[in-house]
Amino acid sequence: MSLETVVEDIRDEARERAKEIRNDADQRAEEIIADAEADADVIVDEAEAEAEREIEREREQQLSSAKLEAKQMRLEARRDALQDVRQTVESTIADIDGDEREELTRALLDAAADEFDSDSEVRVYGRSDDEGLISDILDDYDGFEYAGEHDCLGGVVVESETSRVRVNNTFDSVLEDVWEDELKEISARLFEEQ
Missing domain, CATH: 3.30.2320.30 (ATP synthase, E subunit, C-terminal)
Incomplete structure (x- = not known):
């Protein structure tokens, strides 16, 4: 065998090995991308679920706050009404x-x-x-x-x-x-x- 044939065989072998490495790398990259996409889907699902929970917590807080404010307004209105009644009674008593x-x-x-x-x-x-x-x-x-x-x-x-x-x-x-x-x-x- 001639030196040129040996060099050509080495080159063919190197090309074949490079092709295998590229194929392995492409396959590994596809696996990494698939894993990353699956992880991203899980992260997106978790983020959406957390956002829904946060929205629900915020809604519950606002509802609770509104109920408390309404209750305080009712109590204040009752206190004012009782105060008016008391003042009317005092005025009536003073006028006896x-x-x-x-x-x-x-x-x-x-x-x-x-x-x-x-x-x-x-x-x-x-x-x-x-x-x-x-x-x-x-x-x-x-x-x-x-x-x-x-x-x-x-x-x-x-x-x-x-x-x-x-x-x-x-x-x-x-x-x-x-x-x-x-x-x-x-x-x-x-x-x-x-």
Whole structure:
């Protein structure tokens, strides 16, 4: 064999080997591309699923937030309505006059007077507009004297230094007790929750 034939055989063999390497590389590249495409499909599916979960979480948060805001608005509206009712009641109580005011003031003073010893010097406070009424009523009580103004809707605040007792029998205190005791019923009637 001639040198040229050997060289040609080596070249043919090298070409054949290069062709095999290229075919193997192409096949390996196709496998890598197929694996990468499969991985990409999985990643896309996971990303879509995560996006759907995130959308659902966001929707639930917004829905929950809207429900909470609506509930707060209802509560605020109820609070405002109850405040309006309370102000109307206070105004109505403050406007009580004549015999009814005297009767109520006398009843509150009688209840307070039971808390004091008969020899106590007792000071009575009341609404400035009721000074004359209270002074007239106090004519019936020994040791009791009108001592000045108390900011209230009516009624009396009675105290004695000797017995260190102070009784708040104002219309305000009575209203507060009734309001606290009946708030649930008032609310149920106002908002028809029975």
